[in-house]
Amino acid sequence: MIFIIFLLTLLSHSTTNASVLDFCVADLSSSQTPSGYPCKKSVTINDFVYSNFNSGNTSTNFFKFSITPAFVNQFPAVNGLGLSAAKLDLDVGGIIPMHSHRGASELMIVVQGRITAGFISSDNTVFIKTLSKGQILVLPQGLLHFQYNAGRNKASAYLTFSSENPGSQVLDLALFGNNLSSANLIKSTLLDPAQVKKLKAIFGGSG
Amino acid sequence: MIFIIFLLTLLSHSTTNASVLDFCVADLSSSQTPSGYPCKKSVTINDFVYSNFNSGNTSTNFFKFSITPAFVNQFPAVNGLGLSAAKLDLDVGGIIPMHSHRGASELMIVVQGRITAGFISSDNTVFIKTLSKGQILVLPQGLLHFQYNAGRNKASAYLTFSSENPGSQVLDLALFGNNLSSANLIKSTLLDPAQVKKLKAIFGGSG
Amino acid sequence: MIFIIFLLTLLSHSTTNASVLDFCVADLSSSQTPSGYPCKKSVTINDFVYSNFNSGNTSTNFFKFSITPAFVNQFPAVNGLGLSAAKLDLDVGGIIPMHSHRGASELMIVVQGRITAGFISSDNTVFIKTLSKGQILVLPQGLLHFQYNAGRNKASAYLTFSSENPGSQVLDLALFGNNLSSANLIKSTLLDPAQVKKLKAIFGGSG
Amino acid sequence: MIFIIFLLTLLSHSTTNASVLDFCVADLSSSQTPSGYPCKKSVTINDFVYSNFNSGNTSTNFFKFSITPAFVNQFPAVNGLGLSAAKLDLDVGGIIPMHSHRGASELMIVVQGRITAGFISSDNTVFIKTLSKGQILVLPQGLLHFQYNAGRNKASAYLTFSSENPGSQVLDLALFGNNLSSANLIKSTLLDPAQVKKLKAIFGGSG
Amino acid sequence: MIFIIFLLTLLSHSTTNASVLDFCVADLSSSQTPSGYPCKKSVTINDFVYSNFNSGNTSTNFFKFSITPAFVNQFPAVNGLGLSAAKLDLDVGGIIPMHSHRGASELMIVVQGRITAGFISSDNTVFIKTLSKGQILVLPQGLLHFQYNAGRNKASAYLTFSSENPGSQVLDLALFGNNLSSANLIKSTLLDPAQVKKLKAIFGGSG
Amino acid sequence: MIFIIFLLTLLSHSTTNASVLDFCVADLSSSQTPSGYPCKKSVTINDFVYSNFNSGNTSTNFFKFSITPAFVNQFPAVNGLGLSAAKLDLDVGGIIPMHSHRGASELMIVVQGRITAGFISSDNTVFIKTLSKGQILVLPQGLLHFQYNAGRNKASAYLTFSSENPGSQVLDLALFGNNLSSANLIKSTLLDPAQVKKLKAIFGGSG
Known part of the structure; x- marks a missing residue:
């Protein structure tokens, strides 16, 4: 009996304030702020578990890669x-084309096969390496990089990021997958008009 | 010819200052600061690669677990x-005993076998789940947690952290693996003297 | 007359926007975000004053201590x-048992009596000292620590934290004050079953 | 046809979640948080453009200066x-009187005329310089500073800040433009009563 | 025997790297960085203790106040x-004159006597209150504020700050305690020449 | 006489510690840390002034633009x-080709002529606008953007950044101005081999 009373006393400053903020699982239905989403009121262990990596259906795309994100919008x-x-996941011959993450550095852990990855620093130096299962590569924030399957079998890796919302800008889509006018595109990249036209067709761009 | 001149002009503000800070690979021989180590002057792609995960020699310890860290001191x-x-790596029956990381949240990706993991929040709620290959669990910063092999085969996971220096405080070692006096230990935990004596013997503590 | 016009002109960019953010007193009725609570719309000097420390009713608990928090939930x-x-506040013989704060470093100022305080670092080193009135001890973020009355009279201290929401995880409550199963607890701490049973009884745990 | 399918696949994780947070244009109608305003749901290029600097109507005030802010409340x-x-904008003889910004360092770029600017550091050292068109001065966060027209023609500068909400505390207004009692003011500044009375009259203060 | 081997294994990643950064006690002999001083190589419990508050010699100054700082330069x-x-410490009639801290918010805990404290926000609103022993006042970062003894006996308070290096700019010293020219001072404050001359004499200013 | 004594007393905690950190002018000769350069020991007002914007020699390059940076390496x-x-500075017909800044958002203030600027968000939306003198555009961190002269006369703008070290990755130089192999480049961009060869010749790339 005394123990229960004791317990209530000891806990008093947390039980009267349910909202001690050890974590802040996103309430995706509310508006974001610069620091992220408001917190969900009530959580269970299932909020902390993400299971889509083992879905099995990693049907790859045109570039023969598949990305399954566990960013804040998928994993609150x-x-x-x-x-x-x-x-x-990279099929044989697969590649994640040149891209960057505005909001995070990336740490890639190869878990199957062999992957060649490269990044380019602000002074235009190329850093490139072929990695085997179990090796890690760090890709600093905001720099262009790419990863391709360097082996004869499927390859896969876990990518982790220093932000819950790293953002991804895929170069070809940013240039050729929207209505950026060909004139502006040519002027800002020096690409030939024919090249621009061809890639706009592939990536669905207009203008 | 004009192109080379152009290039030098365009690059001029970076070539005269080699130290554009896209990254800051640690110079482990220098003193740390609150923001980390000073930066190594010259780097190559090999600085960005860590290969010890695939060493194969994951000989586990008393608790039948092995941790191979790629924190800043191992992976600058x-x-x-x-x-x-x-x-x-967890052998059959292996466990990482109760511990916490003062400086980082943890994201665990199970890559082999089945692992039961649990954490306890500041209001003493227990969050616990058994995860299979491919599942992720998030463990918020600074809270006590543990992970054990829940299957009949070896299990392993990649652990990623929101800091280059998460710190790890293993409860049994913090309590029983040093010269914290038995009197102070008993007073601050209410453990029985016999229990303290037994565990100090196991974990090498004195006092 | 000209002065009033002047004043309005000079102030124009703040008076049209009442929400200049010198401070952000918490609106506790709104959902928290990772950076804290939304700001209360209208504040007075009384929002900046907290008076519960001098309530006088510091009835201590089982461990003969009392904590009066002025964290964000008590002091917006x-x-x-x-x-x-x-x-x-520590009665004679009182102790705050082993605990940690996931979200803040602590600076303790002894204001009455003598207090022995100790913390354990990640490499399991024990740092311990008995402090008198007027002395300060710093306890780094996320590490296990304890404080007990080292004198023959009441002792008290002001604790300040580097966060408005430090969080507190009391070891005995985290281990024995919830439904964490005895099996998991024994496995993750190596405590004896009898010890676990005894302490679960004291701290109100089940399972 | 295959390209469109490809495109949808490639984009899937961003199109299903419209709220990728490259930016967070303020929804000024919502409550602020410590990290800023919640984000506006839908934005266009016009949200990123601010045009009030070229309004032409820089009618200056009593001190012959005009400030046109593009802080978060004016430029979400x-x-x-x-x-x-x-x-x-500074008329001939104009000055921004002594003030400070609690939340930002300032970088001033002179674009017309000559401006003398000074700041005072915590050890009471005076840093002062007269700048011409094209010169930059940095004014560290939270320190008292002033800027005045040092030439015989109008002068102007662009001020940029390391925060979207720098805050401005103009010394004369803080002291003499409110109801701070003369007794408290005199005691806390050692100004003479007559001086206080005179400046309260100018700046609209009472008390 | 097996326990010692076990211990070494379990500890291996921390013992080989002594520099796990739970804390970073300042090496005051090294150059600061924007994040603080480099870390001292070897520390003991005494590094974490500060004892100057109970020195007894709080001889107050001209304003009848005494400040004993435990900032990073005094308490590494x-x-x-x-x-x-x-x-x-405030003698009867004592006051800390108008000042601000560029780098920290302040939390004041009154421990003896009665203290009136006030601060002025960016929109020139005055927030003022007389506090008794045990009461707390929060003073937001970078805003002008003052504290004076409101009682008939000595008064004292513990001041805590949200930075290890808050900085203090005392208004009278910043204005009148250096070589800021009277012309510039008068222009930037509208103070009368006689007033400036008088206060420069008191505070040791020249120019 | 009493005043001098007073002054010394009042100043005592700053004069004994010269290193109060109101600012940290970079000592460029020391190694950087993740938070920046160590601080220069002794500074004058001239350390806070940068004068290269008005050098007059804005000889533009191949793209008919000139950038004069005042980043930490030029302006400590x-x-x-x-x-x-x-x-x-943009000559008639000049353009800063497609580029990004990994470490900062950009705020551009047009000061002469007309400039068309565009950026592309992570969901591949194009944001583009032609700005006149006095208009501001914000370009969020890490996203591809470009700026060109939209008028018939020279144009210029002040660019300000939310970091002392924003970094700049110019797309054409990152792709074609180094030894990134044509094979890897083609694979990661889908550009035609002839296009790659042509641009490598222009930008000085090999491989």
Whole structure:
């Protein structure tokens, strides 16, 4: 009996305030702020678990890659924690084309096959390496990089990020997958008009 | 010819200052600061690669687990990037006993077998789940947690952290693996003297 | 007359926008975000004052201590300011048992009596000291620590924290004050079953 | 046809979640948080453009200066970006009197005329310089500073800040433009009563 | 025997790297960085203790106040922790004149007597209150404020700050305690020449 | 006489510690840390002034643009302040080709002529606008963008950044101005081999 009373006393400052903020699972239905989503009121262990990496259906795309993201919009538990992940699957010959993440550095752990990855620094130096299963590569924030299958079998990797919302800008889509006018595109890249036209057709761009 | 001149002009503000800070690979021989180690002057692609996860020699310890860290002291490329990783191997019956990370949240990706993981929040709620290959669990910063092999075969996971230097405080070692006096320990935990004596013997504590 | 016109002109960009954010007193009725609570619309000086430390009723608990927190949930003015406080009262023989704060470093100022305080670092080193009135001890973020009355009279201290929401995980409550199964608890701590049973009884745990 | 399918696949994780947070244009109608305003749901290029600097009507005030701010309340696009700007116009003889910004360092670029600017550091050292068109001065966060027209013609400058909400505390208004009692004011500044009375009259203060 | 081997294994990643950064006690002999001082190589419990508050010799100054700071330069343990403290002693009639802290919010805990404290926000609103022993006042970062003894006996308070290096700009010293020319001072404050001359004499200013 | 004594007393905690950190002008000769350069020991007002914008010699390059940066390596005063600037000059027909800044958002203030600027968000939306003198555009961190002269006369702008070290990755130089192999380049961009060869010749690339 005394123990229960004791317990209530000891806990009093947390039980009267349910909202001690050990974590802030995103309430995706509310408006974001610069620090992330408002917190969901009530959570269970299932909020902290993400299971889509083992879905099995990693049907790859035109570039023969598949990305399964566990960013804040897919995995609300990472909201505010400065951390997220994604699964990369590369078919034979597959590649994630040149891209960058405005909001995070990336740490890639190869879990199957062999992957060649490269990034380019602000002074235009190329850093490139072929990695085997179990090796890690770090790709600093905001720099162009690419990853391709360097082997004769499927390859895959876990990608982790220093933000719950890294953002991804795929170069070909940013240039050729929208209505950026060919004139502006040619002027800002020096690409030939024929090249622009060809890639706009592939990536669905207009203008 | 004009192109080379052009190139030098265009690059001029970066070539005269070699130290554009896209990254800051740690110079482990220098003193740390609150933001991390000073930066290594010259880097190559090999600075960004970590290969110890696939060493094969994951001989486990008393608790039948093995941790291979890729924190800043093992993998200097993560210095200042707010991100690191570790490999967890669990033999059958293995467990990482109760511990916490003062400096990072953790994102665990199971890559082999089945792992039961649990954490306890500040209001003493228990969050616990058994995960299979491909599943992710998030463990918020600074809270006590544990992970054990829930299957009949070896299990392993990649652990990633929201800091290059997460810190790890293993409860049994913090309590029983040093010279914290038995009197202070008993007073601050209410453990029985016999229990303290027994565990100090196991974990090498004195006092 | 000209002065009033002048005044309005000079002030124009702040008077048209009432919400200049010198501070952000928490609106506790709104959902938290990772950066804290939304701001209360209208504030007075009383929002910035907290008076519960001098309530006089510091009836202590089982461990003969009393904590009066002035964290964001009790003192909304600290929202977003990265700072909070608490009052610690220790009866003769009193102790705050082993605990940690996931979200803040602590600076303790002894204001009455003598207090022995200790913390354990990630490499399991014990740092311990007995402090008198007027002395300060710093306890780094996320590490296990404890404080007990080292004198023959009441002791008290002001605790300040580097976060408006430090969180507190009391070891005995985290282990024995919830439904964490005895099997998991024993496995993850190596405590004896009898010890677990005894402490679960004291701290109200089940399972 | 295959291209469109490809495109949808490639884009799937962003199209299903419209709220990828490259930016967070402020929804000024919502409550602020410590990290800024919640984000506006839908934006266009016009949200990113601010045009009031070229309004022409820089009618100056009593001190013969005019400030046109582009802080978060005037230019919601800077919300969460840690950056804002203002235009300073100084008539002949004009001055921004002694003031400070609690939340930002300032970088002043002179674009017309000659401006003398000074700041005072915490150890009471005076840093002062007269700048011409094209010169930059940095004014560190939270320190008292002033800027005046040092030439025989109008002068102007662009002021940029390391926060979207720098805050401005103009010394004369803070002291003499409110109901701070003369007794308290005299005690806390050692100004003479007559001086206080005179300046309260100018700046509209009472008390 | 097996236990010692076990222990070494379990500890291996921390013992080989002594520099796990739970804290970073300042090495005051090294150059500061924007994040603070480099870390001292070897520390003991005494590094975490500060004892000057109980020195007894709080001989007050011209304004009848005494400040005993425990900022990073006096108390190196707070380096990088975002937290510091100071002791304020006020004789009867004593006052800390108008001042601001560029780098921290302040939380004042009155421990003796009665203290009137006030601060002025960016929109020139005055917030003022007389506090008794045990009451707390929060003073937001970078705003002008003052504290004076409101009683008939000595008063004192503990001041804590959200930075290890808050900085203090005392208005009278910033204006009148240096070589800021009277011409510039008068122009930027509208103070009368006689007033400036008088206060420069008191505070040791020239020019 | 009493005043001098007073002054010394009042100043005592700052004069004994010269290193109060109101600012941290970079010591460019020391190694950087993740938070920036160590601080220069002794500074004058000239450290806070940058004068290269008005050099007059804005000889533009191949793209008919000139950038004069005032980043930390050119203007050490911005070290640690989270703020920097650059001057952009565009000849008739000039353009800054497609580029991004990994470390900062950009705020562009047009000061002469007309400039068309565009950026592309992570969901591949194009944001584009032609700005006149006095207009501001915000370009969020890490996204591809470009700026060109939209008028018949020279144009110029002040660019300010939310970091002292924004970094710049110019797309054409990152792709064609180094030894990234044509095979890898073609694979990661889908550009035609002839296009790659042509642009490698222009930008000085090999491989």
